[in-house]
Amino acid sequence: MPLVPMRQILDEAAKGGYGVGAFNVNNMEQIQAIVEAADETNSPVIIQASKGALKYSKLIYLRKLMEAACEECPYIPIAMHLDHGNSVETCKLAIDLGFTSVMMDGSLSEDGKTPNTYEQNVEITRQVVALAHPLGVTVEGELGCLGGIEDGHGAGLSTEEVTEHLTDPAQAEDFVAQTGLDALAVAIGTSHGAYKSGRKDPKTGEMLPPALAMERIHQIHERMPNCHMVMHGSSSVPKELVDTINKYGGNMPDTYGIPIEQIQDGIKHGVRKVNVDTDSRLAMTGAIRKVFAENPGEFDMRKYLGPGRDAMKQVYVDRMTAFGQAGHARDYEPITLEDMKSVYGS
């Protein structure tokens, strides 16, 4: 089966009332772990690559690995998505490579750091929609700015600044209408990376996960019940994964993730795509550290990348189950980019 347009996966998720994990990849082991997990749980899935991942994998390798995944599991709907495209050119590059979906992150300017104005965001997102839709390719846009920096991408906002850059529901409605995009990434206080800004419990002084503005998601869903929302920075950063890293010689300070329950609340209110990257990195790193610590003489890369792949697969299985996509791979007949062209054209 060829890669399917992401729009179809999101539309079907909306019908079924579930969310779909969008997992970042950089290499073969990650793609294999995701596909094995999707196969085992019978899940449609979104595989995404950032600009940094494309550079690391030297472009064509990722596409060929994705083709292998589709060939191996032809019954699983798989979309390939560009995460945080920073310009029309980057989106075009991904489309030319065969991606079935692109994100134009017009919330930031091309340097990936400086926030754009609302008008600039509308304009560039609209340009990408004009380029992508005639080819059947899905477009995700972002309104508001997320905290944190990952892959050199992010405004590096402080906790206070993140609050100022949350997505405004009224503006979201205007943004969707003006751009015609397929999926809207919302800023609700999540950050990229493992070190999400925590907050202190005023009573106990204990550190808690970041406070999320879930009401923004509820409000946007109320205004636009058919809008597919995307939650970025939605790794849960499980303590046991961080503990494994630290137990075997790592040095990661206390970190916070997004509790699964909050993601599930978002899914109840229109979130259809949930971006998870950090959790698989933690799983891979912990598994490799464990092998090295227990067998310092090990130098066969299959002996540590293999356990790394297994550990990532478990994370993907857990997320696919929690987001509700498990069991839905065979619910519908996947369509092609060609089919999608006429949907947009009509």
Ligand SMILES: [Zn+2]
């Ligand atoms: Zn993101």
